[in-house]
Amino acid sequence: MFTTDHAFYLWMSYGAAAAAIVAEIVMLRLRRARAAARIEEERDLETTD
Amino acid sequence: MAWSYFASPATFYRLAGRMAPWFFALAAISGALGLYIGLYVAPTDAQQGEVYRVIFIHVPAAWMSMFTYFVLACYAAVSLTFNTRLAAMMARALAPTGAMFTFVALWTGAFWGRPTWGTYWVWDARITSELVLLFLYFGFIALTNAFEDPRRGDRAGALLALIGVVNLPIIYFSVKWWNTLHQGSSVSFQGTSMHVQMLWAMLLVAFSFWMYTIGTSLVRCRAIILERESRARWVRELKAA
Numbered sequence: 370m371f372t373t374d375h376a377f378y379l380w381m382s383y384g385a386a387a388a389a390i391v392a393e394i395v396m397l398r399l400r401r402a403r404a405a406a407r408i409e410e411e412r413d414l415e416t417t418d
Numbered sequence: 419m420a421w422s423y424f425a426s427p428a429t430f431y432r433l434a435g436r437m438a439p440w441f442f443a444l445a446a447i448s449g450a451l452g453l454y455i456g457l458y459v460a461p462t463d464a465q466q467g468e469v470y471r472v473i474f475i476h477v478p479a480a481w482m483s484m485f486t487y488f489v490l491a492c493y494a495a496v497s498l499t500f501n502t503r504l505a506a507m508m509a510r511a512l513a514p515t516g517a518m519f520t521f522v523a524l525w526t527g528a529f530w531g532r533p534t535w536g537t538y539w540v541w542d543a544r545i546t547s548e549l550v551l552l553f554l555y556f557g558f559i560a561l562t563n564a565f566e567d568p569r570r571g572d573r574a575g576a577l578l579a580l581i582g583v584v585n586l587p588i589i590y591f592s593v594k595w596w597n598t599l600h601q602g603s604s605v606s607f608q609g610t611s612m613h614v615q616m617l618w619a620m621l622l623v624a625f626s627f628w629m630y631t632i633g634t635s636l637v638r639c640r641a642i643i644l645e646r647e648s649r650a651r652w653v654r655e656l657k658a659a
Binding site: 374375376378379381382383385386389390393394396397400401404405407408411412 | 467468469471472475476479514515518521522525526529530532533630634637638640641644645648649653654
């Protein structure tokens with residue numbers, strides 16, 4: 370069905386949904402990594418003080 | 419055990435970390451099964467042909483966009499009433515996923531509408547109220563992040579979320595209240611007019627989106643806890659371990 374007359378509409382729908390989910394997961398991992406890195410930085414600063 | 423025990427960010431952080439992978443696993447399994455049935459097993463629609471298969475993404479995404487907002491508003495109400503930090507954090511954690519599903523519902527609806535209605539967009543009551551829902555999510559995210567003090571952001575966002583709840587019945591009943599291009603519900607509590615394989619595919623993808631939403635909101639809430647409680651002793655000990 371992804372090669373029929375309406376293939377463009379199916380690809381655009383399923384492709385965009387997959388891209389949105391992947392983008393959200395990537396952003397979520399980045400946010401969590403940033404939060405963890407900030408805590409590590411603060412902890413390192415405290416130990417050097 | 420008191421419910422307040424689970425309302426503690428420290429307890430919730432550990433519990434959410436253990437639960438999230440299970441929700442993601444359920445989402446992957448049910449999503450794969452639902453899409454397999456929807457794309458390869460369910461028959462071709464007699465009127466619309468293959469393009470009807472967009473509904474296996476569109477309808478579950480639209481359901482999740484509304485359901486997620488309802489849950490977000492419930493958390494907002496709890497955070498306003500009992501002044502609980504965790505409820506406000508969960509409301510914040512749900513908003514981006516809700517916005518994503520609202521966008522997916524609008525986008526896939528446009529790509530289903532073009533070959534079936536002849537247009538990508540029409541200012542129809544159902545579609546316009548769904549667009550308003552997307553703006554409500556954006557407004558909530560912007561408002562909660564607009565304050566330096568996160569607790570003030572929580573309260574302002576909670577008020578907006580509660581006011582925005584009025585849009586949910588408008589979306590749901592819009593096809594009954596107004597003469598819309600968008601068709602009425604194919605699935606209701608009274609029954610369905612869909613082929614059983616189509617129905618199973620749609621329900622499985624909806625379940626998958628539901629599990630995905632719980633999984634992502636748990637992971638995002640953990641990140642929010644780390645951001646907000648970074649100076650707490652338990653967070654320092656957690657990261658040091």
